[in-house]
Amino acid sequence: MAKKQQSDQKQSDYVVHVAVAVIRGDDGRILVARRPDDKHMGGLWEFPGGKVEPDEDLKEALNRELMEELDITVSTFQPLITIQHQYPEKTVLLDTWLVSGVNGTPKGNEGQEVQWVEADGLTGLDFPPANEPIVNAVLLPGQYMVTGLFSSAAELIEKVSRQLENGLRLIQFRAPWLQEKPYLHLARELHHLCQPFNAKLLLKGDPELLQETWCDGIHLRSDQLSIPASEWKRYRRKGQWLAASCHNEEQLRAAEVAGMDFVTLSPVRPTKSHPGRLSMGHERATELTLCSRVPVYWLGGLGRSDESLAIDCGAQGVAGIGAFWLTH
Ligand SMILES: Nc1nc2c([nH]c(=O)n2[C@H]2C[C@H](O)[C@@H](COP(=O)(O)OP(=O)(O)OP(=O)(O)O)O2)c(=O)[nH]1
Ligand SMILES: [Mg+2]
Structure with missing residues (x-):
């Protein structure tokens, strides 16, 4: 025996x-x-x-x-x-x-x-x-844009439109300085813009946002990964994406347990937005990516031109704020 x-x-x-x-x-x-x-x-x-x-x-x-x-x-x-x-x-x-x-x-x-x-x-x-996760990796694009600073709705719409025309198909609308109501109002406008391109708009906030009928998915902060998945999975409808921000191995495991469809891993390189914060570098990012059971976008100090480097290292592609938001 x-x-x-x-x-x-x-x-x-x-x-x-x-x-x-x-x-x-x-x-x-x-x-x-x-x-x-x-x-x-x-x-x-x-x-x-x-x-x-x-x-x-x-x-x-x-x-x-x-x-x-x-x-x-x-x-x-x-x-x-x-x-x-x-x-x-x-x-x-x-x-x-x-x-x-x-x-x-x-x-x-x-x-x-x-x-x-x-x-x-x-x-x-x-x-x-x-x-x-293989099916998710086939469906997800190689680039994921996180929206940056904007001073008016017109500027936000103009920048997102330009990136949709440039081929972007996955966007996270991040505006932590806005209250929920104006945030959702702008999100709906962006969602409208995305539809003809068949692009997906992910919201940043509480998992309850999945109940918004037009919501394509949500992107969670790493500290939200501790919310038991059962508490919010019941809101989820077919086709909605669940994503989370991860910075280390423990968070990657938590994202798998919580049933995330994909994650961002950061900071891979030093960034202007977080000066002085230690970046993990390509080697560590590659190690972590190869052990992940969900598709990983590299984030932090990377631009659109780094997509093939990230893919060669096992990642789904690159995510970014600065590199996408500021270019024309
Ligand atoms: N080929 C393939 N295998 C998969 C997929 N998903 C999945 O869990 N597997 C598992 C099933 C099997 O346990 C293993 C692949 O073995 P296989 O049966 O294709 O191997 P093989 O072609 O060499 O066949 P054999 O010589 O053993 O008959 O991986 C998938 O999408 N494709
Ligand atoms: Mg076979």
């Missing part, structure tokens, strides 16, 4: 390294396959991939798996997110890459159903439990 318990323990401690491909076709749709019934998580949808063999690098593993399972190869690779997930029977490390440049026409070599879906359609499919 003791021996069996020990070997069960060993099995769940052992981490299976899995190469996973979010395959984007030329038309922007994503390829998903149904896992064969007799496999772990059988019958559920998956992003194709499989176990990495010893001495294989990730790209080799992905192309071998994609050839075996679907008769295709891919030529462009971008890291998306790395998720370690403990199932009762095993622990997997889903090393997930956004890939494109598909050679060949995908077909289910193992008899599995395959289909191309719009990114928005991914939320309606049944995936294994480990996949939720």
Whole structure:
């Protein structure tokens, strides 16, 4: 008995390294396959991939798996997110890459159903439990703007409009100097601006704001992560984003426990807005990001041009106030 318990323990401690491909076709749709019934998580949808063999690098593993399972190869690779997930029977490390440049026409070599879906359609499919952050990472853009100082509603609207035209699709409306009523009034105007661009506007404040029917989501301060998720999750409607600000490992874990969809991690570099505050630097930010089970935006002293650096280090992209707010 003791021996069996020990070997069960060993099995769940052992981490299976899995190469996973979010395959984007030329038309922007994503390829998903149904896992064969007799496999772990059988019958559920998956992003194709499989176990990495010893001495294989990730790209080799992905192309071998994609050839075996679907008769295709891919030529462009971008890291998306790395998720370690403990199932009762095993622990997997889903090393997930956004890939494109598909050679060949995908077909289910193992008899599995395959289909191309719009990114928005991914939320309606049944995936294994480990996949939720992968779907969020596919849906989230590479840049997240936090609004900065403004001296009039006209200035706020002009700046947000300009950034929407520049391609921004995720915005946090931050104005801690305003009372709730004028804040919500302006937020509604911004939400109106965002809609034609299909951009999302996150509010800063109490979780009760999720009850506003037009609210796309909320961004919490790190000290709000201690509010038990059960107290406010009941307000949440499908499609609303939950995000939080994190500055260290403990807060990242708290954000996962609280069920956040994504976080910002700061300050990665020194910033003008917080002079003298110690920044964590790229190396520490990379370490923390790779251990996070939710998508992470790097924040603090970074600009739009740092997006690919952040992505290469495992992040979802960059968030910023100054770099987005002040540029034209
Ligand atoms: N490929 C893939 N595996 C996933 C996803 N989500 C998820 O939890 N997993 C789990 C299920 C499996 O336990 C493991 C991947 O194993 P696999 O069955 O794809 O491995 P493989 O292709 O090498 O297959 P095999 O040789 O073991 O038959 O990761 C996903 O989206 N894609
Ligand atoms: Mg597989």
